[in-house]
Amino acid sequence: MKKTILDCDTVALDEENGALVIIDQTQLPTRIELKFLTDIEDIWEAIYLLKVRGAPAIGVAAAIGVYLAVKDLQTDSMEVFSKKFKKAKDYLASSRPTAVNLFWALDRMEAVVTGHMQCGVGEVKELLHREAVNIRSEDIQVCRRIGEYALELVKPGAGLLTHCNAGQLAAVKYGTATAPMYLGQERGYGFRIYVDETRPLLQGARLTAFELQAAGMDVTLICDNMSGAVMKKGLVDAVFVGCDRVAANGDTANKIGTSVVAAVAKYYGIPLYVCAPTSTIDMSLPTGDKIPIEERSDDEVTEMWYEKRMAPAGVKVYNPCFDVTDHGLISGIITEYGMAKAPYEEAFREIFREKLNK
Structure with a gap:
Protein backbone atom coordinates (compact mmCIF):
# COMPACT_ATOMS: atom_id res chain seq x y z
CA MET A 1 0.00 0.00 0.00
CA ASP A 139 -1.67 17.06 22.30
CA ILE A 140 -3.32 14.03 20.71
CA GLN A 141 -5.91 13.81 23.50
CA VAL A 142 -6.60 17.55 23.47
CA CYS A 143 -7.16 17.68 19.70
CA ARG A 144 -9.52 14.71 19.79
CA ARG A 145 -11.56 16.30 22.58
CA ILE A 146 -11.78 19.55 20.62
CA GLY A 147 -13.00 17.51 17.66
CA GLU A 148 -15.72 15.83 19.73
CA TYR A 149 -17.08 19.18 20.95
CA ALA A 150 -16.87 20.71 17.46
CA LEU A 151 -18.64 17.76 15.84
CA GLU A 152 -21.70 18.46 17.98
CA LEU A 153 -22.14 21.79 16.17
CA VAL A 154 -22.61 20.44 12.63
CA LYS A 155 -24.75 17.87 10.85
CA PRO A 156 -23.77 15.07 8.46
CA GLY A 157 -23.36 16.33 4.89
CA ALA A 158 -22.52 19.88 6.03
CA GLY A 159 -20.31 22.19 4.03
CA LEU A 160 -17.30 23.29 6.08
CA LEU A 161 -14.66 25.89 5.28
CA THR A 162 -11.22 26.22 6.85
CA HIS A 163 -8.31 28.62 6.41
CA CYS A 164 -4.58 27.85 6.58
CA ASN A 165 -3.58 24.52 8.13
CA ALA A 166 -4.82 23.66 11.60
CA GLY A 167 -4.71 19.99 10.71
CA GLN A 168 -2.68 16.94 11.64
CA LEU A 169 0.33 18.65 10.10
CA ALA A 170 -0.03 21.44 12.68
CA ALA A 171 -0.30 19.05 15.62
CA VAL A 172 0.58 15.43 16.42
CA LYS A 173 -2.76 13.95 15.31
CA TYR A 174 -6.23 15.21 14.28
CA GLY A 175 -5.29 18.89 14.35
CA THR A 176 -7.56 21.49 15.90
CA ALA A 177 -9.84 22.97 13.23
CA THR A 178 -9.72 19.72 11.25
CA ALA A 179 -10.39 17.47 14.24
CA PRO A 180 -14.18 17.44 13.63
CA MET A 181 -13.47 16.67 9.97
CA TYR A 182 -11.32 13.64 10.83
CA LEU A 183 -13.83 12.39 13.39
CA GLY A 184 -16.66 13.00 10.94
CA GLN A 185 -14.82 11.00 8.31
CA GLU A 186 -14.42 8.11 10.76
CA ARG A 187 -18.18 8.18 11.41
CA GLY A 188 -19.41 8.59 7.83
CA TYR A 189 -20.59 12.21 8.06
CA GLY A 190 -19.74 12.94 4.43
CA PHE A 191 -18.67 16.55 4.93
CA ARG A 192 -18.00 18.79 1.92
CA ILE A 193 -14.87 20.72 2.82
CA TYR A 194 -13.66 23.97 1.25
CA VAL A 195 -10.03 24.86 1.81
CA ASP A 196 -8.68 28.38 1.34
CA GLU A 197 -5.36 28.47 -0.50
CA THR A 198 -3.97 30.73 2.24
CA ARG A 199 -1.57 33.10 0.58
CA PRO A 200 1.28 33.84 0.55
CA LEU A 201 2.67 30.54 1.87
CA LEU A 202 -0.23 28.38 0.62
CA GLN A 203 -0.61 26.26 3.74
CA GLY A 204 -4.19 25.51 2.74
CA ALA A 205 -3.27 24.37 -0.74
CA ARG A 206 -0.03 22.57 0.08
CA LEU A 207 -0.92 21.12 3.46
CA THR A 208 -4.62 21.04 4.39
CA ALA A 209 -5.88 19.95 0.97
CA PHE A 210 -3.06 17.39 0.86
CA GLU A 211 -3.75 15.75 4.20
CA LEU A 212 -7.56 15.82 4.00
CA GLN A 213 -7.48 14.33 0.50
CA ALA A 214 -5.14 11.61 1.79
CA ALA A 215 -7.77 10.85 4.45
CA GLY A 216 -10.38 10.33 1.72
CA MET A 217 -12.43 13.46 2.39
CA ASP A 218 -14.43 15.46 -0.16
CA VAL A 219 -12.11 18.48 -0.49
CA THR A 220 -12.42 21.51 -2.78
CA LEU A 221 -9.55 24.00 -2.95
CA ILE A 222 -10.43 27.67 -3.44
CA CYS A 223 -8.42 30.88 -3.64
CA ASP A 224 -8.67 33.09 -0.57
CA ASN A 225 -10.79 35.67 -2.40
CA MET A 226 -13.39 33.03 -3.33
CA SER A 227 -14.67 32.44 0.22
CA GLY A 228 -17.45 35.03 -0.17
CA ALA A 229 -18.61 33.42 -3.40
CA VAL A 230 -19.00 29.94 -1.90
CA MET A 231 -20.72 31.37 1.16
CA LYS A 232 -23.18 33.35 -0.94
CA LYS A 233 -24.05 30.20 -2.90
CA GLY A 234 -24.99 28.46 0.35
CA LEU A 235 -22.17 25.92 0.15
CA VAL A 236 -20.77 26.64 3.60
CA ASP A 237 -22.63 25.83 6.82
CA ALA A 238 -19.81 26.54 9.26
CA VAL A 239 -16.22 27.77 9.35
CA PHE A 240 -13.60 26.12 11.57
CA VAL A 241 -10.20 27.77 12.03
CA GLY A 242 -7.31 27.33 14.41
CA CYS A 243 -5.29 30.01 16.12
CA ASP A 244 -1.85 30.75 17.50
CA ARG A 245 -2.86 32.92 20.43
CA VAL A 246 -6.09 33.96 22.15
CA ALA A 247 -6.31 37.16 24.22
CA ALA A 248 -8.37 37.33 27.40
CA ASN A 249 -11.26 39.10 25.64
CA GLY A 250 -11.51 36.40 22.94
CA ASP A 251 -9.61 38.16 20.15
CA THR A 252 -7.58 35.55 18.27
CA ALA A 253 -4.43 35.65 16.15
CA ASN A 254 -4.40 33.23 13.25
CA LYS A 255 -2.89 33.04 9.78
CA ILE A 256 -3.26 36.23 7.76
CA GLY A 257 -6.65 36.37 6.08
CA THR A 258 -8.60 34.76 8.90
CA SER A 259 -10.15 38.08 9.91
CA VAL A 260 -11.42 38.54 6.34
CA VAL A 261 -13.04 35.09 6.37
CA ALA A 262 -14.61 35.92 9.74
CA ALA A 263 -16.04 39.23 8.52
CA VAL A 264 -17.51 37.64 5.39
CA ALA A 265 -18.96 34.73 7.39
CA LYS A 266 -20.56 37.21 9.80
CA TYR A 267 -22.14 39.06 6.85
CA TYR A 268 -23.69 35.86 5.50
CA GLY A 269 -24.81 34.62 8.93
CA ILE A 270 -22.45 31.64 8.95
CA PRO A 271 -20.97 30.62 12.31
CA LEU A 272 -17.19 30.78 12.64
CA TYR A 273 -15.63 28.67 15.37
CA VAL A 274 -12.06 28.99 16.58
CA CYS A 275 -10.56 25.70 17.75
CA ALA A 276 -8.07 26.53 20.48
CA PRO A 277 -6.38 24.32 23.06
CA THR A 278 -6.26 26.04 26.43
CA SER A 279 -2.48 26.25 25.94
CA THR A 280 -3.10 28.96 23.30
CA ILE A 281 -5.14 31.17 25.65
CA ASP A 282 -2.99 34.01 26.98
CA MET A 283 -4.82 35.64 29.87
CA SER A 284 -1.94 38.09 30.35
CA LEU A 285 -3.02 39.95 27.21
CA PRO A 286 -6.29 41.87 27.65
CA THR A 287 -7.00 42.27 23.91
CA GLY A 288 -5.69 41.16 20.56
CA ASP A 289 -4.01 44.54 20.10
CA LYS A 290 -1.30 43.27 22.44
CA ILE A 291 -0.52 40.10 20.48
CA PRO A 292 2.90 40.37 18.78
CA ILE A 293 2.52 39.81 15.04
CA GLU A 294 5.38 38.22 13.13
CA GLU A 295 6.39 39.89 9.86
CA ARG A 296 8.16 37.82 7.25
CA SER A 297 10.36 38.50 4.24
CA ASP A 298 9.23 40.29 1.08
CA ASP A 299 10.11 37.43 -1.26
CA GLU A 300 7.28 35.27 0.11
CA VAL A 301 4.93 37.70 -1.64
CA THR A 302 6.93 38.77 -4.67
CA GLU A 303 8.68 35.65 -5.97
CA MET A 304 8.65 32.53 -3.81
CA TRP A 305 6.06 30.57 -5.81
CA TYR A 306 6.73 32.03 -9.25
CA GLU A 307 9.10 31.02 -12.04
CA LYS A 308 9.79 34.71 -12.58
CA ARG A 309 9.39 37.59 -10.17
CA MET A 310 5.74 38.71 -10.16
CA ALA A 311 6.10 42.19 -8.66
CA PRO A 312 8.19 45.20 -9.68
CA ALA A 313 11.65 45.34 -8.16
CA GLY A 314 11.83 47.74 -5.25
CA VAL A 315 8.09 47.81 -4.52
CA LYS A 316 7.29 48.06 -0.81
CA VAL A 317 5.84 44.87 0.69
CA TYR A 318 3.90 44.40 3.92
CA ASN A 319 3.91 40.73 4.91
CA PRO A 320 2.42 40.06 8.35
CA CYS A 321 2.16 36.36 9.06
CA PHE A 322 -1.00 36.68 11.18
CA ASP A 323 -3.98 38.95 11.69
CA VAL A 324 -6.23 39.37 14.69
CA THR A 325 -9.90 38.42 14.46
CA ASP A 326 -12.11 40.52 16.71
CA HIS A 327 -14.03 38.45 19.26
CA GLY A 328 -17.27 39.95 17.98
CA LEU A 329 -16.82 38.01 14.73
CA ILE A 330 -16.39 34.68 16.51
CA SER A 331 -19.36 32.43 17.29
CA GLY A 332 -17.46 30.39 19.85
CA ILE A 333 -13.97 29.26 20.89
CA ILE A 334 -13.80 25.48 21.22
CA THR A 335 -11.32 24.12 23.77
CA GLU A 336 -10.68 20.66 25.12
CA TYR A 337 -13.04 21.61 27.98
CA GLY A 338 -15.91 22.69 25.77
CA MET A 339 -16.94 25.84 23.94
CA ALA A 340 -16.43 29.31 25.38
CA LYS A 341 -18.81 32.08 24.34
CA ALA A 342 -18.82 35.81 25.07
CA PRO A 343 -18.07 37.29 27.51
CA TYR A 344 -14.89 35.32 26.87
CA GLU A 345 -12.77 36.38 29.83
CA GLU A 346 -15.39 35.04 32.21
CA ALA A 347 -15.79 31.85 30.16
CA PHE A 348 -12.02 31.28 30.06
CA ARG A 349 -11.70 31.68 33.82
CA GLU A 350 -14.38 29.02 34.30
CA ILE A 351 -12.57 26.71 31.87
CA PHE A 352 -9.26 27.17 33.69
CA ARG A 353 -10.97 26.46 37.02
CA GLU A 354 -12.30 23.22 35.56
CA LYS A 355 -8.87 22.37 34.16
CA LEU A 356 -7.23 23.00 37.54
CA ASN A 357 -9.68 20.66 39.28
CA LYS A 358 -9.08 17.74 36.88
Missing part, protein backbone atom coordinates in the same frame (compact mmCIF):
# COMPACT_ATOMS: atom_id res chain seq x y z
CA LYS A 2 1.32 3.44 -0.92
CA LYS A 3 2.49 5.51 2.05
CA THR A 4 0.55 8.71 2.71
CA ILE A 5 1.23 11.76 4.82
CA LEU A 6 -1.05 10.31 7.51
CA ASP A 7 1.35 7.40 8.01
CA CYS A 8 4.03 9.77 9.34
CA ASP A 9 4.21 11.54 12.68
CA THR A 10 4.28 15.31 12.28
CA VAL A 11 6.65 15.60 15.23
CA ALA A 12 8.19 12.85 17.35
CA LEU A 13 11.14 11.90 19.54
CA ASP A 14 13.54 9.28 18.18
CA GLU A 15 14.65 7.73 21.48
CA GLU A 16 17.34 5.52 19.98
CA ASN A 17 19.16 8.29 18.11
CA GLY A 18 18.30 11.20 20.39
CA ALA A 19 16.67 13.22 17.62
CA LEU A 20 13.62 15.36 16.98
CA VAL A 21 11.86 13.87 13.97
CA ILE A 22 9.67 16.14 11.86
CA ILE A 23 8.00 16.13 8.48
CA ASP A 24 9.69 18.90 6.49
CA GLN A 25 6.56 20.82 5.55
CA THR A 26 8.43 23.09 3.15
CA GLN A 27 8.75 20.06 0.82
CA LEU A 28 5.03 19.24 0.77
CA PRO A 29 3.03 18.24 -1.18
CA THR A 30 5.56 17.05 -3.76
CA ARG A 31 7.80 15.11 -1.39
CA ILE A 32 7.34 13.55 2.06
CA GLU A 33 10.70 14.03 3.74
CA LEU A 34 11.52 13.31 7.38
CA LYS A 35 14.18 15.35 9.15
CA PHE A 36 16.14 13.93 12.09
CA LEU A 37 17.40 16.91 14.08
CA THR A 38 19.87 16.63 16.94
CA ASP A 39 21.48 20.09 17.12
CA ILE A 40 19.58 22.95 18.74
CA GLU A 41 20.56 25.28 15.88
CA ASP A 42 18.87 22.95 13.39
CA ILE A 43 15.76 22.74 15.58
CA TRP A 44 15.61 26.55 15.85
CA GLU A 45 15.94 26.83 12.07
CA ALA A 46 13.23 24.20 11.50
CA ILE A 47 10.78 26.24 13.58
CA TYR A 48 11.80 29.57 12.05
CA LEU A 49 11.69 28.32 8.45
CA LEU A 50 8.30 26.59 8.98
CA LYS A 51 9.67 23.10 8.42
CA VAL A 52 7.62 22.37 11.52
CA ARG A 53 4.69 24.75 12.03
CA GLY A 54 1.29 25.09 13.64
CA ALA A 55 0.98 26.17 17.26
CA PRO A 56 0.58 22.69 18.84
CA ALA A 57 3.37 21.12 16.75
CA ILE A 58 5.72 24.02 17.51
CA GLY A 59 5.12 23.52 21.22
CA VAL A 60 5.85 19.79 21.02
CA ALA A 61 8.96 20.39 18.90
CA ALA A 62 10.25 22.99 21.36
CA ALA A 63 9.70 20.69 24.35
CA ILE A 64 11.58 17.83 22.68
CA GLY A 65 14.22 20.25 21.38
CA VAL A 66 15.06 21.77 24.75
CA TYR A 67 15.26 18.29 26.29
CA LEU A 68 17.69 17.18 23.59
CA ALA A 69 19.77 20.33 24.13
CA VAL A 70 20.69 19.22 27.66
CA LYS A 71 20.26 15.45 27.46
CA ASP A 72 23.97 14.75 27.03
CA LEU A 73 25.30 17.65 29.12
CA GLN A 74 28.11 16.33 31.33
CA THR A 75 27.91 17.95 34.76
CA ASP A 76 26.93 17.03 38.29
CA SER A 77 26.08 20.63 39.18
CA MET A 78 22.41 21.56 39.03
CA GLU A 79 23.44 25.21 38.92
CA VAL A 80 25.49 24.64 35.76
CA PHE A 81 22.74 22.44 34.30
CA SER A 82 20.08 25.06 35.02
CA LYS A 83 22.08 27.83 33.33
CA LYS A 84 22.65 25.69 30.23
CA PHE A 85 18.96 24.79 30.13
CA LYS A 86 17.89 28.45 30.43
CA LYS A 87 20.21 29.43 27.57
CA ALA A 88 18.74 26.70 25.34
CA LYS A 89 15.19 27.64 26.32
CA ASP A 90 15.70 31.34 25.55
CA TYR A 91 17.31 30.48 22.22
CA LEU A 92 14.41 28.32 21.07
CA ALA A 93 11.91 30.91 22.32
CA SER A 94 13.43 33.44 19.88
CA SER A 95 12.46 31.38 16.81
CA ARG A 96 8.86 32.64 16.40
CA PRO A 97 7.06 35.43 18.29
CA THR A 98 3.31 34.83 17.87
CA ALA A 99 2.47 31.19 18.72
CA VAL A 100 2.05 31.13 22.48
CA ASN A 101 2.36 27.32 22.54
CA LEU A 102 6.09 27.76 21.93
CA PHE A 103 6.50 29.67 25.19
CA TRP A 104 3.92 27.57 27.05
CA ALA A 105 5.78 24.34 26.29
CA LEU A 106 9.20 25.82 27.12
CA ASP A 107 7.83 27.23 30.39
CA ARG A 108 6.47 23.80 31.30
CA MET A 109 9.88 22.30 30.69
CA GLU A 110 11.60 25.03 32.70
CA ALA A 111 9.23 24.42 35.63
CA VAL A 112 10.57 20.86 35.79
CA VAL A 113 14.09 22.20 36.27
CA THR A 114 13.27 24.98 38.73
CA GLY A 115 11.00 22.68 40.73
CA HIS A 116 13.70 20.03 41.17
CA MET A 117 16.87 21.99 41.87
CA GLN A 118 17.45 19.80 44.94
CA CYS A 119 17.56 16.65 42.77
CA GLY A 120 20.45 15.17 40.86
CA VAL A 121 21.12 16.10 37.23
CA GLY A 122 20.38 12.58 36.02
CA GLU A 123 16.98 12.58 37.68
CA VAL A 124 16.09 15.99 36.22
CA LYS A 125 17.07 14.81 32.75
CA GLU A 126 14.67 11.89 33.11
CA LEU A 127 11.93 14.21 34.36
CA LEU A 128 12.48 16.48 31.35
CA HIS A 129 12.23 13.48 29.04
CA ARG A 130 8.96 12.45 30.69
CA GLU A 131 7.52 15.97 30.42
CA ALA A 132 8.38 16.25 26.71
CA VAL A 133 6.73 12.89 26.02
CA ASN A 134 3.69 13.94 28.06
CA ILE A 135 3.32 17.22 26.15
CA ARG A 136 3.29 15.24 22.91
CA SER A 137 0.76 12.62 24.07
CA GLU A 138 -1.47 15.27 25.65
